[in-house]
Amino acid sequence: MDEGEGFVKKGGEGEGASISKNKAKKDAKKAEKAERAAQRQQTRSAASSAGASESDETDPLSSNYGDIPLEDIQSKSVTGRTWTDVGELSVEMKDKRVLIRGVVQAIRPMSKKIAFLVVRQNMSTVQCVLVVSKDIISTQMVRFATSLSKESIVDVEGVISVPDPKDPIKGTTQPVEIHVRKIYCVNRNMSNLPINIEDASRSETEFKEAEKSGKQLVRVGQDTSLNYRVLDLRTLTNQAIFRILSQVVNEFRRFLLSKNFVEIFTPKVIAGSSEGGAEVFKLDYKGQPACLAQSPQLHKQMAVCAGFGRVFEVGPVFRAENSYTHRHLCEFVGLDVEMEIKEHYHEVCDIVAELFVSIFNHLNENCSKELEAINRQYPFEPLKYLLPDGNVLRLTYDEGIEMLTEAGVVIEPKGDLNTEAEKKLGKLVSDKYNTDFYILTRYPLTTRPFYTMPCYDNKDYSNSFDVFLRGEEIISGAQRIHHPDMLIQHAKERGIDVKTISTYIDSFRYRPPPHGGFGAGLERVVMLFCGLNNIRKCSLFPRDPQRLTP
């Protein structure tokens, strides 16, 4: 670990290494003055805190460090102090005095007189330096800092120091150091954590390099990570993943609202099963049998029937299937769209293409910091999603099958593509068209849900499509049957008890316009955009057939 490097190499002279001694004295005096002023304003006195050890009481600098008593963080007073975000610390702030609140990620005592702390806030880390110095830093203060447990919350006050550009700080996100003047512990962690954040942050490259040099690094397994998710989520990678998720949803909504879609919220507790077939979670609703919606399919169509024209929903969907794969969850976030069609379901494909290109552009343009953080631990190739002409590739199912057949893959006639075939097709498409993102249209009718509109010219095919990202399906969509009698006929042909979906079918008696839509899984979109290997990495607190906690 080399978070201390930036400073040590400069000669261990303390802040004088990057600011002149005269300036340092002036700064120190100015700082002292500011401190006294601040202290007059503050009602709390850390000196009287229970956390300061007895021997520290003889330290004249003891008010500059210690544990903050609970009372002082119980909304006792407002001091007017300003905290700077760690992510905002920059070379432009050289010699400025700042106050930060963050988590102690690493503690490196170099001697009794010198110590380094790495303090993290959200996606940013900064190196904090303590060097014993008369009237500024005592040995007791260094001892206090190095006695903190990792992952404790601290307030650090200090002066920004900028290292020589030829000798930058390594191992932190911020290119500056804080030369500590005060340090208080806000919430002290336990000393033995089940996961070390640094262990959970390692890339395969790090493991391999360590192995080469005969070192043994701790590997945090997926189940351990998920069991201690509140620790695991603190890695920069995980902070980045969930910021990406937030931005995917943000752009999803922004785009659709700009196209006159209305955001809706449909019930998750419903009577009957929403789509039939797949297993559902059942519950008792005040004496009535009910279940959790497997998708907002029926209600989003009902919203179109109710005259909303174009609607979308972002919300949880529940699948009780026993799928133990890298890409299935029992609860995930559905991104659902339903819209009037004037003439052709390709109008829906047009929205899909424009929407997802807009999302991918948004991530590439606005989330470079997050993408880099993910890339550091889990390297991935940037997604290729546009053809040279700027369009999104569209192929028919039959064209896809032809490519597979030519490549020697045997597919059951008019059957669905299994995961393996999808991946193979993704590879073939990538080789031929140089894109990881394409729409496959006109699926065989039997591979689609009962409410899918058949093709006008061939009843064995349907007005439907799937969308693929890096060879895996992320979206299913289609034109829907908008006529109740036809809907009943198709439901019956699939063996669905139409009584259980009577309110759905009844809504069609009041005649919706022709319409179609699609559904995507948020976690899967992020997983595949970032080339991650498991969907659990993209769910804050994942639910799978075996996991109900935390």
Next chain:
Amino acid sequence: MDEGEGFVKKGGEGEGASISKNKAKKDAKKAEKAERAAQRQQTRSAASSAGASESDETDPLSSNYGDIPLEDIQSKSVTGRTWTDVGELSVEMKDKRVLIRGVVQAIRPMSKKIAFLVVRQNMSTVQCVLVVSKDIISTQMVRFATSLSKESIVDVEGVISVPDPKDPIKGTTQPVEIHVRKIYCVNRNMSNLPINIEDASRSETEFKEAEKSGKQLVRVGQDTSLNYRVLDLRTLTNQAIFRILSQVVNEFRRFLLSKNFVEIFTPKVIAGSSEGGAEVFKLDYKGQPACLAQSPQLHKQMAVCAGFGRVFEVGPVFRAENSYTHRHLCEFVGLDVEMEIKEHYHEVCDIVAELFVSIFNHLNENCSKELEAINRQYPFEPLKYLLPDGNVLRLTYDEGIEMLTEAGVVIEPKGDLNTEAEKKLGKLVSDKYNTDFYILTRYPLTTRPFYTMPCYDNKDYSNSFDVFLRGEEIISGAQRIHHPDMLIQHAKERGIDVKTISTYIDSFRYRPPPHGGFGAGLERVVMLFCGLNNIRKCSLFPRDPQRLTP
């Protein structure tokens, strides 16, 4: 009903009333030419449609009307025609030929030769006029139009006509008429609908006026409305309400993202009960006992513990309570926020105040059309939400109690305010401060959940607040206890089995920063902003203890 008025008063001369005869002829010729061109492009021929009645076959104009055969709306072809939104029809489009798709809301045959249709799309309506005219409109075409059932979907092609400004069209949202040239039925409704949209749209004023003049209007009861929700939702009022909902959420997110909050999605299926006390919906999760989250409280706090700093969530929450009131639902949309606190829970109140002022401003500035539509059926006073100094009013619980006591209301010492007391206080505050929106802080500890941080100076009080809109609570918030031992102690004091919330309590062992947050109910915010009388009006498909469908 007077949708026909605008035209009839002009003398019943057909389109000549608003455009000169010469111009009309030219337009007609131009239109004919365009039609023939369009027909060449179109593969479909409505003349051959099954819907055109036999007698119409002898009509040389029969290709200008009829039912579109299903095949033609099964994504058969893309004609390149452009549909104009009804809401975009304006006087600037005078004499332009347009194509619209909408719902037939009203049909008024005036004679065999003249008929009016009101066509609706989303929140807009337009009057369409058919007048028999050689080579343009046949009597058969008028008969076809008047034979349509209400709430059928139609494509109408025609020429925009602008009435004399002194004699505007009444009863539609758009100030122009369409003089029909073609009309096709896309999806024909049943002739007897359980709800008439016009009946469901009436205001109390209309009922009173009708009563005065001895007329009996049909009143659609709330249960009927909800039973036939896909019809009921088609009223302009309901279209407006759910567009307001969408905009509240939109502004909620925009504001929070601009303040560096991260949007999160937490599981709705959880082990144990999320807050204890209130009843929960239970389910079997692959053999494990589980329940639906009553709020994202625990997991949003865990997200702060996981280092996300500031988070928010928009998602369903589930309450199994048997509350049969105007303001409770068993499933509603929670607007949840959780954030680090540096010093004081008033930092959370600051966010609440700024956020909701921003939402209210957004609605007033961007949704005037929607607010007017609601106001027409359910009149309400605009919300007063700012003090003269531009701030949001804050009072302490004790100050509120004092106001109530002075007004003669007896409150149990340190007890919660019941609905009646809340309303009374809202009235007193409104009278004294001229605002319908205020924050009440520092509640007695026993009235708050176990995880609420007590006040530093008096353990009988807590660092908590409620927010009121028109005398009803819309938000609850507080600083949370961030220390596991203190949390366990407070849970035990409330008789909560700490084993059932162990993963929650365990997360605090890994030490979050001091934090607080709040939760609001989306439907309640909209209900109270718009002064509506029942929360069911603000839920697309409401769930209450008796209602699980549609």
